[in-house]
Amino acid sequence: RLNTWESLTTGIAQQAKGVIAPKEKTPFITFVLGGPGSGKGTQCIKIVETFGFAHLSAGDLLRREIASKSADGAMILNTIKEGKIVPSQVTVKLIQKEMELSDNHKFLIDGFPRTEENRVSFEQIIGVEPNVVLFFDCPEEEMVKRVLNRNEGRVDDNLETIKKRLTVFQALSLPVINYYSEKGKLYTIKAIGTEDEIFEQVRPIFAAFETVG
Numbered sequence: 001r002l003n004t005w006e007s008l009t010t011g012i013a014q015q016a017k018g019v020i021a022p023k024e025k026t027p028f029i030t031f032v033l034g035g036p037g038s039g040k041g042t043q044c045i046k047i048v049e050t051f052g053f054a055h056l057s058a059g060d061l062l063r064r065e066i067a068s069k070s071a072d073g074a075m076i077l078n079t080i081k082e083g084k085i086v087p088s089q090v091t092v093k094l095i096q097k098e099m100e101l102s103d104n105h106k107f108l109i110d111g112f113p114r115t116e117e118n119r120v121s122f123e124q125i126i127g128v129e130p131n132v133v134l135f136f137d138c139p140e141e142e143m144v145k146r147v148l149n150r151n152e153g154r155v156d157d158n159l160e161t162i163k164k165r166l167t168v169f170q171a172l173s174l175p176v177i178n179y180y181s182e183k184g185k186l187y188t189i190k191a192i193g194t195e196d197e198i199f200e201q202v203r204p205i206f207a208a209f210e211t212v213g
């Protein structure tokens with residue numbers, strides 16, 4: 001178990017035999033949650049532009065594994081087509097690798113954790129808790145409409161898979177959202193309106209942390 005940010009980065013620092021300086025700043029971690037099509041990825045781009053975060057999309061990392069024909073690729077593809085959640089160990093490892101490679105200390109972790117298992121696994125492996133959890137709260141009919149119009153050629157952007165994803169979201173992801181609500185870390189965004197209107201709800205959350213330092 002890695003307890004500190006320093007231990008998270010020790011592996012790579014040792015590999016480089018001291019060539020890479022150890023990371024000095026404490027990480028600032030934001031989890032970006034919400035149902036399929038709620039606008040997480042779209043808003044993450046704006047947060048990156050405005051506040052200089054590194055954007056780590058769990059879904060993008062998993063799709064990269066499929067594309068690279070890695071050992072887990074076939075299992076990941078089947079899981080995504082079924083609208084189910086990939087085993088946490090796989091996803092957390094991919095996130096960990098990206099965090100280690102990044103020279104940023106501010107991370108937007110998009111589409112993760114989607115289950116209690118995801119959440120606990122991140123805590124155990126990375127040993128850090130999120131500073132902020134954003135929840136893009138969007139009506140189901142709007143999410144379905146957006147996903148069916150997404151046009152990115154995704155294998156899961158069809159009505160059958162979306163219906164399964166919405167069921168999984170209700171059963172497995174809402175408990176994670178409730179957990180962070182009880183911890184006082186949850187910021188709920190009303191995710192309807194234009195992209196800019198939604199960002200005006202997001203902006204003050206990060207602006208407040210900027211002034212604190």
Ligand SMILES: Nc1ncnc2c1ncn2[C@@H]1O[C@H](COP(=O)(O)OP(=O)(O)O)[C@@H](O)[C@H]1O
Nearest residue numbers: 036037038039040041042146149150193194195
């Ligand atoms: N506020 C919005 N209004 C209408 N469409 C949106 C809005 N925000 C995002 N979209 C579109 O909806 C689709 C899903 O958005 P995306 O950011 O991929 O959501 P998520 O990452 O939560 O699944 C995309 O095609 C995106 O362009």
Ligand SMILES: Nc1ccn([C@H]2C[C@H](O)[C@@H](COP(=O)(O)OP(=O)(O)O)O2)c(=O)n1
Nearest residue numbers: 035036037058059060084085086111112114
């Ligand atoms: N923590 C995660 C995140 C995504 N996945 C898988 C299962 C999800 O349905 C797909 C797509 O996730 P992604 O975040 O890209 O999807 P949306 O942007 O919400 O539409 O990836 C996962 O198994 N575990």
Ligand SMILES: [Mg+2]
Nearest residue numbers: 040041059111
């Ligand atoms: Mg997305």
